[in-house]
Amino acid sequence: MRRLKGIVISNKMSRTAVIRIDRLEEHSKYRKYFRTSRTLKAHDEGSEAKIGDVVIIEETRPLSKDKRWRIVERHPREPELGDEEEKDEVK
Numbered sequence: 001m002r003r004l005k006g007i008v009i010s011n012k013m014s015r016t017a018v019i020r021i022d023r024l025e026e027h028s029k030y031r032k033y034f035r036t037s038r039t040l041k042a043h044d045e046g047s048e049a050k051i052g053d054v055v056i057i058e059e060t061r062p063l064s065k066d067k068r069w070r071i072v073e074r075h076p077r078e079p080e081l082g083d084e085e086e087k088d089e090v091k
Contacts, residue, residue, distance in 0.1 A: 001058050001059050001060075001086055002058070002059045003056055003057065003058050003059075003072065004019075004021050004040075004056070004057050004069075005021075005054065005055070005057075006019040006020055006021040006022070006040070006054070006055060006057060007019065007020050007022075007052065007054055007055070008049045008050065008052065008053045009039065009055070010050050010052055011044070011047065011050060011051060013041075014047070014080065015043060015044055015045060015047055015061055016041055016042070016043060016044060016067060017041070017044045017049040017071065018039055018040070018041055018042075019039065019040050019041075019042050019043050019055060019057055019064055019069070019071075019081065020037050020038070020039050021037060021038050021039075021040060021063050022035055022036070022037045023036060023037070024036075040057065040068075040069050041064075041065055041066045041067045041069070042055070042057045042067065042069040043063050043069070043070040043071065044070075044071050045070075047084055048074060049071060049074055050076065050077070052077035053074055053075060053076055053077050054074075054075045055071050055072075055074050055075070056071070056072045056073040056074075056079070057069040057070065057071055057072065058072045064069070064090065
């Protein structure tokens with residue numbers, strides 16, 4: 001089974017997360033690398049994935065019209081220095 005690594009960009013659906021998969025491609029003529037991305041919908045049984053989490057998804061049988069993937073591993077996004085300062089200012 002295929003496994004891909006991506007970032008959660010939306011978790012507003014019930015038990016579904018939208019994952020962005022980034023990769024580098026090389027232009028055939030100019031040999032310059034450029035970044036491309038695609039989005040996939042993945043099954044998230046416990047609705048645990050949060051926006052910004054890095055996840056590993058695995059291919060599975062069709063679960064709905066658009067879902068062909070499920071989340072296998074989830075690595076929470078670590079708060080950045082700017083995030084903590086903004087929270088302190090809001091309080």
